[in-house]
Amino acid sequence: MGWSISLGRIAGTEVRIHLTFFLLLAWFGLVAGAQGGGGAAVSAIAFILAIFACVLAHEYGHVLMARRFGIGTRDIILLPIGGVASIERMPDNPTQELLIALAGPAVNVVIALILILFFGANIHPGNSDPAALQNIDFVSRLALINIVLVVFNLLPAFPMDGGRALKALLSYKLDKVTATRIAARIGQAAAFGLGFLGLFGNPLLIFIALFVFLAASHETYAVELGEATQKANMRDATITSFSHLDTTSSVGDAVKALLGTPQREFPVTDGAGRLRGVLTRDGMIQALASSGPDTPVLDVMEREIPTIGYRAPLSQAAELLHSSGKPLVGVVDDGERVVGIITLENLAEFMLVERASQGWRRSHGGDVRSVR
Incomplete structure (x- = not known):
């Protein structure tokens, strides 16, 4: 992807970071610094980096599960809206696709459990209020973010993890193209919902909604192309x-x-x-x-x-x-x-x-x- 730089290879897969990610770091640092000084700015930047370390671990969940089924990954790109693992292909076996889709959120579940059981993270329901996040400790905030990542990624918004899992489940009863079309339509409907919420809350949701909508269209086209070319000569x-x-x-x-x-x-x-x-x-x-x-x-x-x-x-x-x-x-x-x-x-x-x-x-x- 253009406008990205390589951070090197980890476990055989290249990791790249989009340059706009540094704008995100700068924005959070400036806002926190304006409110609480230099210490608050450093803390905010460290927290964002910790979140994206969890996002990277999430993507490696997909990568390593795909590798188990003999499928490679070209690279992982970290964007301000999250990470994208460029898996070379999705398996035709719906069970394998389901396991690859769920492997990412499973990593965040494990991270949250480790933070709760071994590092004393407190995930009291009252801490989930966005206004209270600034008043709780670093580890508890990170545990909550991982739980949010699990819930958010399991939304049936294809091609996010939940939408991909939905497509895999539909594939047990339907052909691949039909399952993809249904999952993509549900995903695009979810994208409209996210975009609408973004208008009245977090603007980042608008960018996520746009990404989901376009990615769902692209995925549907890719599956239809694969189906059409299977029956065609060179x-x-x-x-x-x-x-x-x-x-x-x-x-x-x-x-x-x-x-x-x-x-x-x-x-x-x-x-x-x-x-x-x-x-x-x-x-x-x-x-x-x-x-x-x-x-x-x-x-x-x-x-x-x-x-x-x-x-x-x-x-x-x-x-x-x-x-x-x-x-x-x-x-x-x-x-x-x-x-x-x-x-x-x-x-x-x-x-x-x-x-x-x-x-x-x-x-x-x-x-x-x-x-x-």
């Missing part, structure tokens, strides 16, 4: 007519290709036609501004672009594109020569065609074949 969504750059090209050559074609991503191939990288429009413009048109594309292209054989199923290419985070996947023949590319944009167009075809088939009694 050729159904492969771009076979495309411009490419060779390893001797310059940024100036790339600019000419950009202006002369509708492409935004340009594969860079060697003399044997093998994929060596890709130069995107954004990378091209950045290089043009910083080092000029004579810059070799080899100096500014993205490397380690994934490739896939032309006989592989389209679903495998879509999964590879998603997990790699790269702008495209190269489709190669038996000699590793690039014969096509697959991008997020043409997968989206494939989905539009697929939906239109399904509507056409339904209106004609299911007897009309797909336009593919």
Whole structure:
């Protein structure tokens, strides 16, 4: 994710922190300092850092449970609204998905119990009043926050943990796409509720609501795409007519290709036609501004672009594109020569065609074949 910096790798997973997180720290420090002086500012910043340590532990609950099922995690990003673990894929087995979803809140339950049983945290109901939080000790406040994290994350607001658990439970009786659609609709309804509450209380709820709403839409699209591509061949969504750059090209050559074609991503191939990288429009413009048109594309292209054989199923290419985070996947023949590319944009167009075809088939009694 842009605007984030790496804190290193912990237990095999990279941890990143968004730069806006430091604005959150500064805001809490300034507000507390204005009310109680330097000591209060330090205490407020320390408390926020302790909360996000608990959030990070929560995310590692998801990461380690997913790893138990053979699923990796690209990274964990800490945002002002919480943490996001970029798990490479969710399992098709609903029990596994349920366990991954509940692993995060379970970590917060354990943290709260440790703080209560071993550190003397007092979670008297009266302490849950926001106005009383400033008057109770550090450990009790942290225990209460962990309990709040459990309750909040278990709200059925897909794709939060509770919504993901709901989807897993629905998947025992329904197909994956239907279960996801139902959970996403419930999640979006919950997002409206959170946003409404945010208007009269904590503005942070508005940002959380927006995140939940957009994430639910994205998750539904990803599941529908996965379902559609399972039944499709690679050729159904492969771009076979495309411009490419060779390893001797310059940024100036790339600019000419950009202006002369509708492409935004340009594969860079060697003399044997093998994929060596890709130069995107954004990378091209950045290089043009910083080092000029004579810059070799080899100096500014993205490397380690994934490739896939032309006989592989389209679903495998879509999964590879998603997990790699790269702008495209190269489709190669038996000699590793690039014969096509697959991008997020043409997968989206494939989905539009697929939906239109399904509507056409339904209106004609299911007897009309797909336009593919």
